[in-house]
Amino acid sequence: MKMESKVVLYPSPGIGHLVSMVELGKLIHTHHHPSLSVTILVLPAPFETGSTDAYISTVTPSITFHHLPTTPLPPDHSSSDFIDLAFGIPEVYNPIVHDTLVAISRKSTIKAVILDFFSNAAFQVSTSLDLPTYYFYTSGASGLCSFLHLPTIHKTFSKSIKDLDVDFKIPGVPPIHSSYMPTVMFDRESNSYKNFIKTSNNMAKSSGVIANSFYELEERAAQALRDGKHITDGPAPPIYLIGPLIATGSSQVEHECFKWLDTQPSRSVVFLCFGSQGVLKKQQLKEMADGLERGGQRFLWVVRNPDSDGKDLWGLDDVLPEGFLDRTKGTGLVVKNWAPQPAILGHESVGGFVSHCGWNSSLEAVVCGVPMVAWPLYAEQKLNRVYLVEEIKVALWLKMSADGFVNADALEETVRQLMEGEEGRAVRQRVSEMSGKAKAAVEDAGGSSRLDFLKLTHPWIHPH
Incomplete structure (x- = not known):
C-alpha cells in the first residue's frame, strides 16, 4: 500500500511564527499539491495567551495540528529572556520531536521537515533521521544575506559587535553599521549570540532555505544568495523566494x-x-x-x-x-x-x-x-x-x-x-x-515566486 506523502512544519512558539508557517502550509497544500498532506507541530508556549488556540480553530481542516505534550522546563529556563526561551524550549522538546517524527514515519513518507529559525535545535533530530530539512526564514532576501554572513563576521572580528564601530560589507546588501545589528547579537558571549551563529551554520548545511520575498523586490540580494557569495567557507544552501506570503485576514473587517x-x-x-x-x-x-x-x-x-x-x-x-x-x-x-x-x-x-x-x-x-x-x-x-x-x-x-x-x-x-x-x-x-x-511574482504562470515554489516542491512530488 502506498503511504501518503507528508510535509512537517515546526514553528517556534508564539502567534507570529505560527501564522507565517500556516500560510506556508496552506500554500503547499492548496495552491499546488493537494497530494501532499501538511502537519504542523505545535509547542506549548510558556509566554503565549489563548490567541494561538483561537487562531488554530479558524485554519482550514486540510492542515493537521499535532500538539506536543507539555514537558516541564528545567528551572534555569523560567527566568530566561524571550530569545533564550525561544531557542531553549525546542531543545527541551527534542526527544519528543524525535519520537513524533518516528511515529509519523510509520504511517506516512515524510518528504520534508521545515523548521522555523528558532526551532533550530530540531535540526540534529530531523537530519539524524535522514529527513530532508529546510528552514523557513520569515524575513526577506537581504535579511537572509546578513544572517548567513554572521559566521564570517564572527571569524573576522575578535570583539563583540557592541564594541565595534564599523560598516559590515555583506554581499548583496548596502554597508551596514555595526550599531544597526539586533541588540541580541551585541555580546558574543551571550546565549542568544551563540544560538544565532549555530542556526546560521545549520541553515548553510540544510536542504534549502525558504524566504518570504520575491526576486524583483531584492534582486541584488537574491543574486548574491544564488551565487553563494554570503558564505565564505563551504557550499551555500539552495534558496527559494516564494513571497509575498501574507496572512489574508477577512476582507469583511468591521472597524x-x-x-x-x-x-x-x-x-x-x-x-x-x-x-x-x-x-x-x-x-x-x-x-x-x-x-x-x-x-x-x-x-x-x-x-x-x-x-x-x-x-x-x-x-x-x-x-x-x-x-x-x-x-x-x-x-x-x-x-x-x-x-x-x-x-x-x-x-x-x-x-x-x-x-x-x-x-x-x-x-x-x-x-x-x-x-x-x-x-x-x-x-x-x-x-x-x-x-x-x-x-x-x-x-x-x-x-x-x-x-x-x-x-x-x-x-x-x-x-x-x-x-x-x-x-x-x-x-x-x-x-x-x-x-x-x-x-505577478505569485500569480503569473512564469512568476518568479511561483517558479521557485515549483523548484522547492518538485523533489517532494517526483522523487528521483
Missing part, C-alpha cells in the same frame, strides 16, 4: 476607522502603526502628536497604552496632549490599541505608512503600493530600514536620536516629504511598480 477613511480624498491619509510589540513612551506620543498637528496632513494613528502594566482602563486623553483630539478632529483619527492593518493599507484613501519596519508589515505595504517612513523599534528592524530605504527604495529615513527618540520637527518634515515632496514622489512611484511585480 470604526473605515467610515472615516471612506470620507477622505484618495491617497491623502498617513497611517501610523507600530506592530504588535510596538509600544512608545508617553513623551514620544506627545512629540508625535505635536508633529502631526503642526504638519496638518490627514492621519490615522493607532496608539497603544504606554504603561507596561497593560491596564485596559485608559483613555486617549490620558496619553495625548490636552485638546489634541478636538483640534485635529477635521484631519485625523486616533484609534486605541489595534486596527486591521492589511485592510487599512489596501484602502483607497491611504497614501503613506509610518512603520516599525517589521518585514510582514513592509511586505503588506509593498503589495498595497503604499510608500513608507521607516521608524524601527526593535529586533532586526534597523537592518530592514537600511534595505527598505537604501536598496529597495520604498521608504524614507526618519531622523532619530541615538536612543531612538524622534522629535516633532523630524516627523513633521519627513511625513510632509513623503506626501508632497520630490523624494516622496520617487518612493511612491517605486512602490507602485513593486506592487505590480509582487502580484
Whole structure:
C-alpha cells in the first residue's frame, strides 16, 4: 500500500511564527499539491495567551495540528529572556520531536521537515533521521544575506559587535553599521549570540532555505544568495523566494476607522502603526502628536497604552496632549490599541505608512503600493530600514536620536516629504511598480515566486 506523502512544519512558539508557517502550509497544500498532506507541530508556549488556540480553530481542516505534550522546563529556563526561551524550549522538546517524527514515519513518507529559525535545535533530530530539512526564514532576501554572513563576521572580528564601530560589507546588501545589528547579537558571549551563529551554520548545511520575498523586490540580494557569495567557507544552501506570503485576514473587517477613511480624498491619509510589540513612551506620543498637528496632513494613528502594566482602563486623553483630539478632529483619527492593518493599507484613501519596519508589515505595504517612513523599534528592524530605504527604495529615513527618540520637527518634515515632496514622489512611484511585480511574482504562470515554489516542491512530488 502506498503511504501518503507528508510535509512537517515546526514553528517556534508564539502567534507570529505560527501564522507565517500556516500560510506556508496552506500554500503547499492548496495552491499546488493537494497530494501532499501538511502537519504542523505545535509547542506549548510558556509566554503565549489563548490567541494561538483561537487562531488554530479558524485554519482550514486540510492542515493537521499535532500538539506536543507539555514537558516541564528545567528551572534555569523560567527566568530566561524571550530569545533564550525561544531557542531553549525546542531543545527541551527534542526527544519528543524525535519520537513524533518516528511515529509519523510509520504511517506516512515524510518528504520534508521545515523548521522555523528558532526551532533550530530540531535540526540534529530531523537530519539524524535522514529527513530532508529546510528552514523557513520569515524575513526577506537581504535579511537572509546578513544572517548567513554572521559566521564570517564572527571569524573576522575578535570583539563583540557592541564594541565595534564599523560598516559590515555583506554581499548583496548596502554597508551596514555595526550599531544597526539586533541588540541580541551585541555580546558574543551571550546565549542568544551563540544560538544565532549555530542556526546560521545549520541553515548553510540544510536542504534549502525558504524566504518570504520575491526576486524583483531584492534582486541584488537574491543574486548574491544564488551565487553563494554570503558564505565564505563551504557550499551555500539552495534558496527559494516564494513571497509575498501574507496572512489574508477577512476582507469583511468591521472597524470604526473605515467610515472615516471612506470620507477622505484618495491617497491623502498617513497611517501610523507600530506592530504588535510596538509600544512608545508617553513623551514620544506627545512629540508625535505635536508633529502631526503642526504638519496638518490627514492621519490615522493607532496608539497603544504606554504603561507596561497593560491596564485596559485608559483613555486617549490620558496619553495625548490636552485638546489634541478636538483640534485635529477635521484631519485625523486616533484609534486605541489595534486596527486591521492589511485592510487599512489596501484602502483607497491611504497614501503613506509610518512603520516599525517589521518585514510582514513592509511586505503588506509593498503589495498595497503604499510608500513608507521607516521608524524601527526593535529586533532586526534597523537592518530592514537600511534595505527598505537604501536598496529597495520604498521608504524614507526618519531622523532619530541615538536612543531612538524622534522629535516633532523630524516627523513633521519627513511625513510632509513623503506626501508632497520630490523624494516622496520617487518612493511612491517605486512602490507602485513593486506592487505590480509582487502580484505577478505569485500569480503569473512564469512568476518568479511561483517558479521557485515549483523548484522547492518538485523533489517532494517526483522523487528521483
